[in-house]
Amino acid sequence: MNKDEKLRRLSTGIPGLDEILGGGMLKERAYLVRGGPGTGKTTFCAHFAKAGIDRGESVAWVTLSEPPGRVKESTSAIGLDLSKVTFLDLTPGPAFFRDQKSYDIFPPEEVESAPLAAKIRDVVEKTKPTRIVVDSVSQLQFLSSTPQNFHKQLLSLLAYLTSNHATVLLTSEASPQAPDDEVQFLVDGVVELEVSANDRHLRVKKWRGSEHSAGWHSYQITRTGLQVFPRLDPQREPREFPLELISSGIPALDELLQGGISRGTITLISGPSGVGKTTLGLQFMKEAASRGERSVVFHFEEARRTIIGRGERVNIPISQMLEQGSLELKRIEPLQFSADQFAHMVREEVEQRGTKMVMIDSVAGYRLSLRGNDLGASLHALTQYLGNKGVTTLVCAEVEKITGDFQITEVGISYLADNIIFMRYFEAGGQLRKAIGVLKKRLSDFEKSVREIEITRYGIKVGQPLTSFSGILTGTPEFRGSSS
Incomplete structure (x- = not known):
């Protein structure tokens, strides 16, 4: 990879993954990491955010599924300090249940979409992040009454974030109740995480504008976070040696x-x-x-x-x-x-x-x-x-x-x-x-x-x-x- 190409890349911060991705993520693009519960999506995002902090970048994290305190606590336990990340907490707090808020007259997207968009705009304009995590986009999907509305809202959100020079990492649960086909279509890259009885595997389903290593690769969640083990390429960097x-x-x-x-x-x-x-x-x-x-x-x-x-x-x-x-x-x-x-x-x-x-x-x-x-x-x-x-x-x-x-x-x-x-x-x-x-x-x-x-x-x-x-x-x- 030449010098110009490296300048266009952002490291994921995950050992072994950048090799699979052809050097990392392309700047000012949107990517999706998808998988079921316990596959390590939040840990994946934490590595991405920490890599930005280590490079002196401004990083924002929009959380819709887990309070910031819990995210910081769990990631700190594996040595990923997110204290310098700007969190935007959009999770429902205890007041939502206590006050019994409901949407009996207006559809939910009319009640929450505008305030949510305003909060995201406010964080972007104040912190000017070069990396943004949205965890998880599945929660955004629940706020839209139709797939058409969700498609339009997400397309608009991604266009706004990337036009403000941010590289965006989304997560999705990839469940039958909230299929993420629309998200996969709109983003520039998709990394899929899977846990089986014997092992953990990931694959790159999509990666626009860059070569990548296809197929399934092993990964582990250790005391220091995620580590990926790229599937061996037998033709990797052959070199001449004496036939002695x-x-x-x-x-x-x-x-x-x-x-x-x-x-x-x-x-x-x-x-x-x-x-x-x-x-x-x-x-x-x-x-x-x-x-x-x-x-x-x-x-x-x-x-x-x-x-x-x-x-x-x-x-x-x-x-x-x-x-x-x-x-x-x-x-x-x-x-x-x-x-x-x-x-x-x-x-x-x-x-x-x-x-x-x-x-x-x-x-x-x-x-x-x-x-x-x-x-x-x-x-x-x-x-x-x-x-x-x-x-x-x-x-x-x-x-x-x-x-x-x-x-x-x-x-x-x-x-x-x-x-x-x-x-x-x-x-x-x-x-x-x-x-x-x-x-x-x-x-x-x-x-x-x-x-x-x-x-x-x-x-x-x-x-x-x-x-x-x-x-x-x-x-x-x-x-x-x-x-x-």
Whole structure:
């Protein structure tokens, strides 16, 4: 976005939302935020108002549904101080009920519309606000006897406010009793908030004069207000990076990979529980640390101390890597984060901390965080984004069967991988042993043999090709030569 375009924009003050809106709201336009009770409409408006106050702007708030004191109290609890906002209180006070006011002779719009308009004009002329909140426009609708009158009154109100150099933010309840179709038609932009059983989502239904990110995006209401997690764009700001091979630090494994894995690719490490998938991924990160690069493990199942202890026992100095900042272990509670929230965390690591290698451990845990979203589509967007940023991605995929029919994943995502490394158990001579091989390497050739792998206190040891056995991938191989 160029400098002139930025000058035409007003920030919403909501983390993540301006990115979706193409930079923010266009000045001197009217916008609508709509949603049911509890979706966060007033909090949305509070961010918008506070952003104006922080910029030294004059901000007015016309409230028809909640007294100003209550608005200030609830927003102050999440750190949004609206004490410098000019409030116009048009809510019915206790006197309305006490005096039993009613409109038996004149229709309500003839009794209240003129005083209401005069009060709004008075606030605008006195404070000259650059931002105005009207919460909620649904209450204005009740004062009009016909949709035609409401359309005319709202059109006139918006024209008056925007012609006085104000950017207007309206709210509506979007209920069957007070449909807001007319409002959506008249405003320049519509943001819709929705709460489901598992998550909160918003989408931009309309945004005149500006590009925006379509579709649904996750958001949360936290102790500091609203935070939006834009849905990941896999093509976001791709950059050039060297097509170099990344060594594992294990000569025999590099032989299997004919030099290593290529930077910016996605590697799927497949195998049953306990076979060593995480340890193998940490080995690549150990080698990255020796090059001065930062890596992050997003782990869904295992505790942090378990990963640290395991690494230390096999000569991977995780504690030292953590102290140096070359490695970060991030424990993810799957049911507490949506796919958009998780993608936001990954983006922060890449764009703010310069992370070069990411491991997702494992697919099963990541799948839980999707809350019904498509696994293939979400993982595709995430891994493609990382690839476009030159980040090398390792994804651990667990298969349930220890022996038997060979299987890469149980969720059909192997097509996403540039490289596939498989690890298997096999039984030979009354012992349970482990094998490793490469099934796919998109950017170059690879060794087609299967080798034995051992994880010892001295590190990972990969042996010579298991030429004396056949049927290793079934888990019960046949011995066909001298002992290996």
